[in-house]
Amino acid sequence: MAHLCSERKNIQGHPCFGGNHQKNGRMHLAVAPRCNIKCGYCSRRHDCANESRPGVTSRLLTPEEALVKVREVMASELLGPMIKVVGIAGPGDPLANGETFETFRLIGKEFPHLIKCMSTNGLLLPEKIGLLNELGLHSLTVTINAVDPVVGAKIYSHILYEGRKLSGPHAVEMLIANQFAGLRKAAEYGMTIKVNTVLIPGVNEDQVPLIAAKVKELGAMVMNVLPLIPQADFASHQPPTTAQLEEVRAANEKIIGQFRHCRQCRADAVGLIGNDFKPAEVGCAA
DSSP states (O other): OOOOOSSOOOOTTOTTTTSOTTTOEEEEOOOBOOOSEEETTOOOEESOTTOOSTTEESSOOOHHHHHHHHHHHHHOTTTTTTEEEEEEOOBSOGGGOHHHHHHHHHHHHHOTTSEEEEEEOSTTHHHHHHHHHHTTOOEEEEEOOOSSHHHHTTTEEEEEETTEEEOHHHHHHHHHHHHHHHHHHHHHTTOEEEEEEEEOTTTSGGGHHHHHHHHHHHTOOEEEEEEOOOOGGGTTSOOOOHHHHHHHHHHHTTTSEEOOOOOOOOTTOEEETTEEOOGGGSOOOO
16 A cells, blocks of 8 residues: 555544534535536436535536635625535536636635535546645545446446547446546545445445445545435436445445435535525625
8 A cells, every 4th residue: 555644634624524514514616517427327407406416506606706605605604604615526527627626726825724625536536636736625535336347337338538438347447447546646645535435226235345445445534325316327226225325334334434424415515514505595795
C-alpha cells in the first residue's frame, strides 16, 4: 500500500464524516450537468422541485451564480450558521465539467473556512486529483459498484473516455482501475474519502465486501451502502428491503466503518441531512 499522508485535511464539522448531522449542514451546488458514464440506475432530471434523489436539481448554476447563492445562504440568519460544507455532486459527474473547478476556486477565495467536498464516479480522478488538491478539496466521495468488470458491465452501459464511447467489461475494467488509482492518490493527499455503493439485489451483493476491503486498503475512511432506487434501466428491479440493507451494512462494518444517515440527496440540497430546505425557500438573505 502507498504511504498515506500522515495529516488529514481538516474536515471538522462535516456531517458525513463524524460531524453532528443534526446541527451541521451542507450546501450542494448544481454546476456540473455533463456525465461521462451511463449508470443503469441513474435518471438525471432538472426542474423537479418535489423529488429528492441524486441527479435532481431545480436549475443548473454557472460558477458565478453558485457564488451568489453561497453568499445569500451564508448571509441568512437561519442557514448561515449551520452550513459547514459546500459540495458539488452533479447532476452529472463533477470531474467531467470545467465549471466544477472554477466554482471551487471562487468559493475558496471568498469563503476559505467552508469545507470543500465533491462526489464523483472516479473515471477522471487520477488526472484531476492534483488540481482538486490545489483547490483545497477536503473530502471526496467515489461511487464504486463493483470490482469485477463483468458484474460492472451489468450496471454501466457505457463510458465516455478520451473521446471514445466504450462498453462491456473492458470499459468497466478501465473505470474500476481509474477509481482505485484516483482513490489512492486522494488518500496520499490527505483527503478524507467515503465510498458509495449502490446495492442492487441479484446483481452486486457479492461485490460489496470486496469493494470494502479494497477501498479500505487504499485509504478510504467510511463506506455508504445505498439502496437501489428503481428507475431508468432498473425501473422494474426490486430494491433491497430495509432488513437486507441493514444485513449488508452490518456485515460490511466488520471491514470498514459504515455511513448510515445518508438520504440520497439532490444535486442542489441545502440544509441538514434529512431536513433540507426546498429550492424556493433558499435565496433570501434574511
